[in-house]
Amino acid sequence: MKPLEHLLSPIINNLNSISTRLINEDDKIFIEKIKKQKMDLLQKKITPSQADLVRPEIVESWIRSSENGLDPLVYNDPPLMDALSFEKRIKEKDFFIQTANPYIAQLENMLSHIESYIFLTDEHGLILRVVQALGKNKFRLTPGTIWTEKTIGTCAHEMCIQLKTPIQLCGPEHFCRIFNNISSSSAPVFDSNGNLEGTLTISSPHFDRQNSYSLGLAVIMAETIQKEFQLSVNRELFHIALTGTEDAMIMINKCGVVQKANEAACGIFKHTIPNLVGSQIGDIFENQLIENSILETEKPNLNANIKLKKIKQKLFSLFIQPIKSENITVGYLLTLKPINQTLKLSQSCNGFTSRFTFDNIVGTSPQSVKLISLAKRYARYTSNVLIQGESGTGKEVFAQAIHNESRPDGPFVAVNCAAIPKNLIESELFGYEPGAFTGAERIGKPGKIEQACDGTLFLDEIGDMPVELQAVLLRVLEDKMIMRLGGCHYIPVNFRLITATNKKLLDLVEKDLFREDLYYRISVFKLNIPPLRERGSDVVQLIDHLITAYANAECIDKPTLSNTAKYILLQYNWPGNIRQLKNVISYAMCMHTDGIIYPEHLPDEILNTASTPVSEKDVVEIESLATSDVLTNNVSVKEMEKEVIKKALHSSDNHVRDAAKIVGLSKSTLYRKIKEYGLDPNDAL
Numbered sequence: 001m002k003p004l005e006h007l008l009s010p011i012i013n014n015l016n017s018i019s020t021r022l023i024n025e026d027d028k029i030f031i032e033k034i035k036k037q038k039m040d041l042l043q044k045k046i047t048p049s050q051a052d053l054v055r056p057e058i059v060e061s062w063i064r065s066s067e068n069g070l071d072p073l074v075y076n077d078p079p080l081m082d083a084l085s086f087e088k089r090i091k092e093k094d095f096f097i098q099t100a101n102p103y104i105a106q107l108e109n110m111l112s113h114i115e116s117y118i119f120l121t122d123e124h125g126l127i128l129r130v131v132q133a134l135g136k137n138k139f140r141l142t143p144g145t146i147w148t149e150k151t152i153g154t155c156a157h158e159m160c161i162q163l164k165t166p167i168q169l170c171g172p173e174h175f176c177r178i179f180n181n182i183s184s185s186s187a188p189v190f191d192s193n194g195n196l197e198g199t200l201t202i203s204s205p206h207f208d209r210q211n212s213y214s215l216g217l218a219v220i221m222a223e224t225i226q227k228e229f230q231l232s233v234n235r236e237l238f239h240i241a242l243t244g245t246e247d248a249m250i251m252i253n254k255c256g257v258v259q260k261a262n263e264a265a266c267g268i269f270k271h272t273i274p275n276l277v278g279s280q281i282g283d284i285f286e287n288q289l290i291e292n293s294i295l296e297t298e299k300p301n302l303n304a305n306i307k308l309k310k311i312k313q314k315l316f317s318l319f320i321q322p323i324k325s326e327n328i329t330v331g332y333l334l335t336l337k338p339i340n341q342t343l344k345l346s347q348s349c350n351g352f353t354s355r356f357t358f359d360n361i362v363g364t365s366p367q368s369v370k371l372i373s374l375a376k377r378y379a380r381y382t383s384n385v386l387i388q389g390e391s392g393t394g395k396e397v398f399a400q401a402i403h404n405e406s407r408p409d410g411p412f413v414a415v416n417c418a419a420i421p422k423n424l425i426e427s428e429l430f431g432y433e434p435g436a437f438t439g440a441e442r443i444g445k446p447g448k449i450e451q452a453c454d455g456t457l458f459l460d461e462i463g464d465m466p467v468e469l470q471a472v473l474l475r476v477l478e479d480k481m482i483m484r485l486g487g488c489h490y491i492p493v494n495f496r497l498i499t500a501t502n503k504k505l506l507d508l509v510e511k512d513l514f515r516e517d518l519y520y521r522i523s524v525f526k527l528n529i530p531p532l533r534e535r536g537s538d539v540v541q542l543i544d545h546l547i548t549a550y551a552n553a554e555c556i557d558k559p560t561l562s563n564t565a566k567y568i569l570l571q572y573n574w575p576g577n578i579r580q581l582k583n584v585i586s587y588a589m590c591m592h593t594d595g596i597i598y599p600e601h602l603p604d605e606i607l608n609t610a611s612t613p614v615s616e617k618d619v620v621e622i623e624s625l626a627t628s629d630v631l632t633n634n635v636s637v638k639e640m641e642k643e644v645i646k647k648a649l650h651s652s653d654n655h656v657r658d659a660a661k662i663v664g665l666s667k668s669t670l671y672r673k674i675k676e677y678g679l680d681p682n683d684a685l
C-alpha cells in the first residue's frame, strides 16, 4: 500500500481548520487553485505536469474523462444497468454483498450523526449496495448504476479500482463540478487469489466533514470484509469439498487434535472412534512415524500407504496438506483414500491405465476371432492366464482386455520382470517396511502385489523372473498372503494373475530355469498369440487402423496408401509384429508429402527385403494388379501374392520373364512361387 500521504487528498492534508471542521480562507484559496488547474488543463490544454497540486493519477483520470466526451461543467445521471443483467450480477455477487452487509450496517451506525453515503461496488464500478446515513441522495447513487470514469468521470472508487489501493478524493479532484463539495474514501476488497472483488466507499457531501479518519475507517472496514469474505469462500469451498467427496477428510490442528471430519471419515471410524472430532491423531494411525511426520514437518502431500488403528486389513493412502494462515501452519488437512482408488488415480496419472478392451482389439482374421472368443471365455473366470507369443504381438493388449472385462473397477498393475534389476524385483513385488534396507523410504512402500488388490497383476516376461523369487511367488499364489520385506506380519491379497512371455516356458522348465510347479500354477488358461505374418487380413486392417489413429492424433488428413506400398507391407514378414508395424506406419506418416504413401516413404528395413517393381511401367502394372479389391478382402498375404502372380501371368500371356518383371521377382523365384501356389506350370512355361 502507498504511504498515507499519497492516499489522502492534499486538500485534507492541507486543511488548516481540521480541528474546527470549518474551511478558512486559506483552504478556500487552495481549493480554488485546484479547480483552476483542472479547468486550465481541460480547457487551455496546459500540460499535466503543471497541475502540480493534484496527484498525477488523478490528472491522468481527468484527461481520460474529458477524452471520453464528458464535460466537467455538465452533470448527467450515470446510466442504470438493465434489470435482467443487474439481477444476474447481484446473484453473482451475492456472497460478497452478504458478507459486507453486517459491516455496512455497523458503519451506518457509526456515522449516523454525519451526513454520508456508504456504498459497495463490484470490480467494474457497478453500484451494488448503498446506505445513506443522513441527508438526501442528490445524485443517482442507487444500486444498478454504472458509476465509472466513462460515465461520470474521475471519482474515488474508480481510482481505487484502477490503482487497486485505498484512496481519498476531495471536491474538485472529482471530475464533475457537481461534486466540488464532496469527499470520498474508497478501499478495495480482494479475494484470496488477489483478484479485486469490489470496493467500499464512504462519501460525504461536505468535505470538511471528512478527514484522514474517513479513509482509515474505509480501509479497516474493507479489510475486515475482505478477511471475512475470503474465509467464507474458503469455508464454503471446504464445505463443498468435505461433503461432495467420497474421500475421508480430517482436519487437525497443530497439536494433532481433530477439528473437523467429513461424513466419509466418520463412516470409516464409526465403530472404533465414535467421537472423531476431539480425538488425537495417534488414535487414528497405526504407524507412529506417520503421526510424527505430520506434526514435525510442514511439507504437503506426504503420500503414504498406511493402516488405520483398529480397521482390520484395509490399507489407505494418506495425503497431507498443511493449512496455513499468513504463512504459518495452523493445522493439516488429511485425505484418506482406499488404496485401490489411489492406485487407479496414480495409474491414470502415470498413463498406466488399462485402456484396451475386446472392442478395440483390431483384427477379424479367423485366428483373431478365435483368440478373442477364447480370451473372453477366460475373462469370466478367476484362474491364472498365461499369454504366449512373439514380442510385439499384443500380449499386454489381451491382458488388459481380459482385465477390463473381468475386473474393470480394480487396478491393472503391470510389472516387466525383465526390465527391473534382479535385486529390486523382490521389493518391487512385495514392498517393504520402513528401514527395511538402505535407501528404503522412511515410511515404507507397498509392493505391486498389494497394489493389485481387487484387480489384476500382469507379470510380463515371466520367463525372466529369478528362480529364487519364483518360489516366493508360488507361495503367494497358494496362500494369497504377502509379507513386506523387513515386515513381520502377513497381509492378505486378492488379485488375478496374468503372465506373459515370448520364451518357451517348458524349455526353461527342462533347463531348470523355470519351476515346473509354478509353470502349472500360472498356466491354468493359455492363450497363444500367433505372429502377425500368420494373421492374414489383420495386417490390412491394422495398417488402416494405425494410419487413421496417427492422422487423428496429429490432426492431419488421412493419407492414401499406394497399392505398391501396401503390397510391400503385405509381403513383409514382420519379425517385430504389431509394434514394428506401428513404427513403420509412424515413419511413413512422417515421410509422405502429398497425401499418398509411396514405397520410398517406407523405412529401409522394409524396402531392402521387399521385391520392389523395377521400372515405372511395372509400378503401374502392380498398381493395377494389386487392386484395393484384392487388398481389402479378407485374404492372407500369401493368397494375395498368389492372386497378383496369377494376374501378372495372365497379362503377360504366361511369359514368366515378363510376369517376373511385373511383380518384381526374379525368374527363378517366380517359378518357385508358381509351384508353391499350385498354379498350372504349363501356363507359366
Ligand SMILES: Nc1ncnc2c1ncn2[C@@H]1O[C@H](COP(=O)(O)OP(=O)(O)OP(=O)(O)O)[C@@H](O)[C@H]1O
Pocket (backbone or CB within 6 Å): 360, 361, 362, 363, 389, 390, 391, 392, 393, 394, 395, 396, 397, 398, 460, 500, 501, 502, 578, 579, 582
Ligand atoms: N490387436 C491390436 N490392435 C491394435 N493395436 C495392437 C494390437 N495388438 C497390439 N497392438 C499394439 O502393438 C503394440 C505392442 O503390443 P503389446 O505391448 O501388447 O505386445 P506384447 O506382445 O506384450 O509385446 P512384448 O512381448 O514386447 O511385451 C502396442 O503398441 C499395442 O498397442
